[in-house]
Amino acid sequence: MTIKETEELLLNMGPQHPSMHGLFRMVVNLEGETVTKLEPKMGYLHRGIEKLAESRTYSQFIPYTDRLDYLASPHNNWAYVQTVEKLMGLEIPERAEYLRVIFGELARIASHQVCIASTALDMAGWSAWSYAFRDRERICDMYEMTAGSRLTVNNMRIGGMSNEPPAEFWPALKSFLDDTPEMLEEYNGIFFGNEIAQGRLKSVGILSKELAENLSITGPCLRASGVNFDVRKAEPYSIYDRFDFNVPVRYGCDSYDRTIIRMDEIVESVKIIKQAVRDIPEGPIMAKVPKVIKPPVGEVYHRVENPKGELGFYIVSDGTTKPARLRIRAGTFINLQMLPIVSLGWKIQDVVAIFATLDAVLGEVDK
Amino acid sequence: MENKVLKEQVEKLAAQVNGEVEEIIGELVLKVKASYVIETLKGAKSFPNVPCDFLHDLFGVDGVDHLEAVYQLTSLRGPQRLRVKAIIDRENPVIDSATSIWQGANFLEREAYDMFGINFKGHPNLKRIYMWDDFKGYPLRKDYVTEPIEVRNIVRTRIEGE
Numbered sequence: 001m002t003i004k005e006t007e008e009l010l011l012n013m014g015p016q017h018p019s020m021h022g023l024f025r026m027v028v029n030l031e032g033e034t035v036t037k038l039e040p041k042m043g044y045l046h047r048g049i050e051k052l053a054e055s056r057t058y059s060q061f062i063p064y065t066d067r068l069d070y071l072a073s074p075h076n077n078w079a080y081v082q083t084v085e086k087l088m089g090l091e092i093p094e095r096a097e098y099l100r101v102i103f104g105e106l107a108r109i110a111s112h113q114v115c116i117a118s119t120a121l122d123m124a125g126w127s128a129w130s131y132a133f134r135d136r137e138r139i140c141d142m143y144e145m146t147a148g149s150r151l152t153v154n155n156m157r158i159g160g161m162s163n164e165p166p167a168e169f170w171p172a173l174k175s176f177l178d179d180t181p182e183m184l185e186e187y188n189g190i191f192f193g194n195e196i197a198q199g200r201l202k203s204v205g206i207l208s209k210e211l212a213e214n215l216s217i218t219g220p221c222l223r224a225s226g227v228n229f230d231v232r233k234a235e236p237y238s239i240y241d242r243f244d245f246n247v248p249v250r251y252g253c254d255s256y257d258r259t260i261i262r263m264d265e266i267v268e269s270v271k272i273i274k275q276a277v278r279d280i281p282e283g284p285i286m287a288k289v290p291k292v293i294k295p296p297v298g299e300v301y302h303r304v305e306n307p308k309g310e311l312g313f314y315i316v317s318d319g320t321t322k323p324a325r326l327r328i329r330a331g332t333f334i335n336l337q338m339l340p341i342v343s344l345g346w347k348i349q350d351v352v353a354i355f356a357t358l359d360a361v362l363g364e365v366d367k
Numbered sequence: 368m369e370n371k372v373l374k375e376q377v378e379k380l381a382a383q384v385n386g387e388v389e390e391i392i393g394e395l396v397l398k399v400k401a402s403y404v405i406e407t408l409k410g411a412k413s414f415p416n417v418p419c420d421f422l423h424d425l426f427g428v429d430g431v432d433h434l435e436a437v438y439q440l441t442s443l444r445g446p447q448r449l450r451v452k453a454i455i456d457r458e459n460p461v462i463d464s465a466t467s468i469w470q471g472a473n474f475l476e477r478e479a480y481d482m483f484g485i486n487f488k489g490h491p492n493l494k495r496i497y498m499w500d501d502f503k504g505y506p507l508r509k510d511y512v513t514e515p516i517e518v519r520n521i522v523r524t525r526i527e528g529e
Contacts, residue, residue, distance in 0.1 A: 043497035050482075051506055051513070086392065213443060216422050216471030222443075229443045300392050301439060301450065303423070312424055312439070325507075329424040329439075337474050366497065 006032060011348070015044045019122045019352045022362030026339070026351075033347045038340045042333075045366035053326035058084050058293040059158060061326070066152035068328065069364040072111040072307045074103040077156040082237060083302040083313040084158050087295040092287045096160035097239045098280040102173070103146075103155065105269040105276075109180075110139040111307035112262035115359040119259050120191045122356040123200050128191035135183050138176050145169055158293055160286035173277065180270050184263055192260055201256035205342045205354035208253055215337050219309030220265065221358060224250045224257040231305040242279070243272045255350075258357040265307075294321055308332050308359050328367055332360040370395075373417045373447050380410045396450045401462040404436070404453040408468055411440055417447045425465065425475040427483035428452075429509045434460050434483055455485060464489040482507040 014025035023044035029037035049068070053061050065076040078100055085092060113132040120128035140150040146165045147155040155162045191197050207217070212225040222229060230247040232240040248264030250257040297319040303312035309331020316325040335358055343351045374388075377395050381388050384407050386399040399407050411419040419440035428435040438451040455462055464487035465472040476487040477496040484505040487493055495502060504511050 043495075043499070046497040048506060211470075213421065214470050216469065216475075227443055235446055298391060301394065301424075301448075310423070314424070314426070314437070314439070316428065325428050327424070327426045327428075327437075329426075334471060334474065337471060341470075 008036065015041075019356070020362075021118065021355070021360055022365075024355075024360065024362055024365070026355075028348065028351065030348060033349075035343050035346055035348060035351055038343050038351065040336060040339055042336075042362075042366055045362045047367065049367045050326055050328060053323055055322065057321045058295070058323065061323075062156065062158075063152065063154050066154050067363055068330065068367065069111075069306060069308060069311070069332070069361045070151055071114050071361055072107040073151065073153045074100075074107040074156065075304065075306045076311065077154060078104055078238075079302065079304040079306070079311045079313055081156045081158050082304065083300055083315055084293070084295065086302050087298060087300040087315055087317060088158075088293070090159055090287055090289065092160050093284045094281050095283045096285045096287075098276050099161050099165070099285065100156060100238060101240070101243075101276045102273055102280075103153070105273045106139050106142065106173075107153075108269045108307045109266050110136050111359075112266050113139075115262050115308075115357075116187055116191065116259060118359075119201075119353070119356040120197065122352050123197060125191060125194070125197065128187065128194075128197075131183075131186055131190060135179075138172070142169060142172055142176070145172070157286065157289075159289035160284070164285060170277070173273070177270055177274060177277075180266065184266060187263065192256075192263070198256065200350070200353055201259060201357070202252075202254060204255045204350050205258075205346065205357070206253050207258075207338055207342050211338070211341070212253075215341070216334050217309075217338060218331050219306065219335065220261045221258055221309070221335055221338070223248065224261045225253045226251040231303055231310060235303075237302070237304055240272075243275050245271050255353050255357040262359075292321060294319065303329065306331050308361065308364070309335050311364075330364040330367060332358065333365045333367075336360055336365060370447075373414070373449070376414045376417060377411075377449060380407065380414075383410065394448055394450055396452060398452045398454065401436070401453045401455045404438075404451070405463045405465070405468070407451055407453075408438060408440075408465055411449055411451065412468065414447075417445060418442055419447055419449045422465065422469040422471050422475075425472055425479065427479040427485055427507065429483065429507065430454075431509060433457050434485060434508075436462055436479060436485055438465070460485045461488055462486070464493075466490055481505075484508070 009030040011028045014020040015023040025041040027039045065080045066073040068076045113136045117129045117132035143153045144150045147153045207225050209225045212222050228249045233247050245268045250261045295317045299316045301314045303310050312329030314327035315323050318324040343354050384399050384403040386397050389396045421441045421443050423441045424439035434455040436453045440449045479485050481495040
């Protein structure tokens with residue numbers, strides 16, 4: 001018996017699947033192993049955070065932001081509190097700004113380590129996964145000694161920081177920073193230098209520069225397509241204009257560059273933290289903020305460079321203690337738009353790799 | 368200085384599309400009627416010297432007597448930022464889709480449709496994105512009832528009594 005013609009296969013991936021990084025589902029049309037159509041389905045983790053914000057006071061909402069991109073929670077806190085501070089016209093103490101930079105950049109390193117680890121894991125690279133997660137534990141330890149929690153840090157407040165890091169934080173930070181070159185060498189050796197990883201990632205899932213701009217892609221995915229844009233440089237928020245660092249740009253436009261650019265960013269983050277630790281002044285960590293936070297009537301938009309893309313907050317205030325409208329511009333939600341376009345024509349296992357390099361976190365995608 | 372150039376351009380565009388220009392916390396806001404939105408966005412995209420050519424964000428806002436679609440435009444090549452607000456009729460919320468200008472408007476418009484019920488004319492695949500397909504109502508509108516009214520009253524009195 002011979003097979004005369006093949007039939008198109010409809011494959012449902014997720015939401016409960018280890019390679020879906022949370023609760024993401026995609027319906028894939030396959031011809032043999034080749035993807036002919038891909039439809040992402042979201043909403044399995046939708047908690048309605050934007051709606052919840054309308055019934056919470058400005059301070060009560062800070063812990064909710066931790067649950068957006070839970071792999072880089074200080075960044076979400078930071079974006080939100082800065083938006084409210086911008087709306088109220090608050091100035092915050094120098095020391096608090098430096099502490100925010102330190103925590104924000106630590107979160108960037110931790111988030112990128114998870115990206116590298118999970119990309120490796122999706123291609124069955126168990127050892128690379130365990131190496132990156134082992135190092136990330138040290139950042140989680142630093143979070144824990146400061147804020148008490150290892151994932152949802154919640155240590156930023158409107159007007160400053162909640163508490164000083166303890167005395168043992170600084171030696172731990174120093175030894176972590178000193179060990180980073182060795183860590184990166186290990187990741188390079190075990191994952192990026194691996195022939196299988198290179199074969200699976202190089203020239204797979206090409207996202208051209210024009211397409212990336214048209215699709216509103218931001219963050220490392222945009223920079224891996226050859227666009228030199230980083231909010232920290234283009235529109236410096238907080239005190240980023242005081243630090244000397246580069247914006248890593250890669251021109252490969254493929255999955256490999258989208259992953260390895262995160263290694264370059266870890267190097268830059270380490271540079272920034274070292275400068276911040278050197279320059280951090282003594283002083284208060286909390287500005288004088290009224291007990292009841294009532295921003296004036298108005299609206300404000302603020303964006304920061306999250307590890308995975310730009311995170312923006314838009315707040316409409318009606319002069320009461322609660323926001324009238326709070327909008328979250330989730331970077332990875334918008335970055336996901338490239339998946340149905342870029343994965344066309346690739347094999348099913350390449351789709352898993354492309355999705356991994358996007359570094360989507362479903363807490364942020366689904367809000 | 369950059370801002371001055373941008374302001375000139377925005378005012379010129381506003382005259383073309385019967386819009387109003389405001390400046391709110393250092394950011395230019397251009398308010399237009401829904402029917403002029405495509406013309407406005409195309410105009411903003413092709414500003415000479417200061418093109419606002421990157422669709423940074425698109426979302427709905429409930430203005431109680433009307434709905435708004437807000438387009439946050441930036442650029443990857445300069446510091447210019449512009450917020451375009453399209454005023455949409457609440458009873459008949461229809462607006463032209465921006466997917467013909469930016470493909471990136473796809474998910475964002477689906478989200479605005481899901482949460483506010485704004486119909487984007489010309490969208491290739493206008494379906495709910497977060498809620499399930501037979502879900503009733505638009506959750507982020509102000510008149511959406513989240514809990515039974517009795518429960519709501521108890522919650523309200525407790526908060527007001529604080």
